Amino acid sequence: MRRIVPLCLAVLATACGEEAPTKEEVDAARETVERAVASAHQARGALEALGILPVYTCGEPRRSFVGRAAEGVHARYACATATVEVRDDVTDAVVMTFAEGGCEVHGLRFTGQVAFLYRGGEDLMEVHADLRGLAVDGHTVQAEVGYGTCGDETRVFADVSGSVPGREEHRFHIDGRVGMRAGVPVIGGSELVLDGPGELVGPGGTDRLTLTSLLYDVGQYLPKTGTAVLETAEGRRVEARFEEVLWRVGKVEVTIDGKEPVTVPIVR
DSSP, X not given: OTTHHHHXXXXXXXXXXXXXXXXXXXXXXXXXXHHHHHHHHHHHHHHHGGGGSOOOOTTSXXXXXXXXXXXXXXXXXXXXXXXXXXXXXXXXXXXXXXXXXXXXXXXXXXEEEEEEEEEEOSSOEEEXXXXXXXXXXXXXXEEEEEEEESTTOXXXXXXXXXXXXXXXXXXXXXXXXXXXXXXXXXXXXXXXXEEEEEEEEETTEEEEEEEEEEEEETTOSSOSEEEEEEEOTTSOEEEEEEOHHHHTTTEEEEEETTOOOEEEEOOO
């Protein structure tokens, strides 16, 4: 009987997912999570660009709004200028150019140029930002971000791709959206909630990525809360859980294939 009880406990522990991952598994998972975090940071930066200009006010004539928005840019950001361009009968653009040294915006450094396209009228407005000429924290991205407002709903989106910062042999694509929360500005506030699917592509293949409720504070690299789940090219499932107590010390809880969770540091 003494031999059977420990064996049963071991079986139960394994069945409950308490088997500890190996050091090799932890090291590989940490590197995968670091790539996911770096990619999500770029998507977050692209979305933060929308907060540079005020959100369109429903009912205001489009041309009046873009003129007022452009005039307020230099007062808000001394390191940026803005001009208005009339594209066609239903589209106006505000083109922003940042000083050579860049601008600090929502805790991120923007350099280059970004064009905001306003298409529509007082009852329905679509805003798209062309970020191909913009660098976020020194990294360029291929991104289409924007929002639709007025009418029945407000939606915010970001389709972002590029090289993973610091890991140039890897590329990422994130089809992101901003989570809506009562009482919190959709864009331009002190917090941003990022959701959406994506993928990481590298020499070893493609990892599928799902971001759920990543809550960012202005100026912070790691999300404060939320999860990132990766289905790796090697067939593993890696779940990164961000928690406020760990966020403050630059760490994240990682679970590999349902095994015992481990806490790892995330290097930028």
